[in-house]
Amino acid sequence: xxxxxxxxxxxxxxxxxxxxxxxxxxxxxxxxxxxxxxxxxxxxxxxxxxxxxxxxxxxxxxxxxxxxxxxxxxxxxxxxxxxxxxxxxxxxxxxx
Numbered sequence: 001x002x003x004x005x006x007x008x009x010x011x012x013x014x015x016x017x018x019x020x021x022x023x024x025x026x027x028x029x030x031x032x033x034x035x036x037x038x039x040x041x042x043x044x045x046x047x048x049x050x051x052x053x054x055x056x057x058x059x060x061x062x063x064x065x066x067x068x069x070x071x072x073x074x075x076x077x078x079x080x081x082x083x084x085x086x087x088x089x090x091x092x093x094x095x096x
Contacts, residue, residue, distance in 0.1 A: 004050050008084065013061065021081040022081075037056070
């Protein structure tokens with residue numbers, strides 16, 4: 001198991017969020033989604049993108065847990081889908 005997959009596997013998130021993200025990751029459009037998620041920053045390579053997205057997802061999950069009114073389930077699903085996608089890309093690069 002790669003470090004990316006193991007970090008992703010260690011997350012404990014509500015099953016409904018994970019399933020929605022898994023479905024979203026199937027037809028994930030990396031460039032389009034990462035431009036939106038990076039909020040104007042340049043789209044980084046897979047390993048760096050994973051680290052940035054992992055940090056942002058952690059903050060998003062804390063917002064969810066705290067009941068923050070600004071929490072967006074749709075954005076959380078998109079972040080999780082991006083993490084799943086980036087982990088797969090990074091895994092392919094490590095095993096190639």
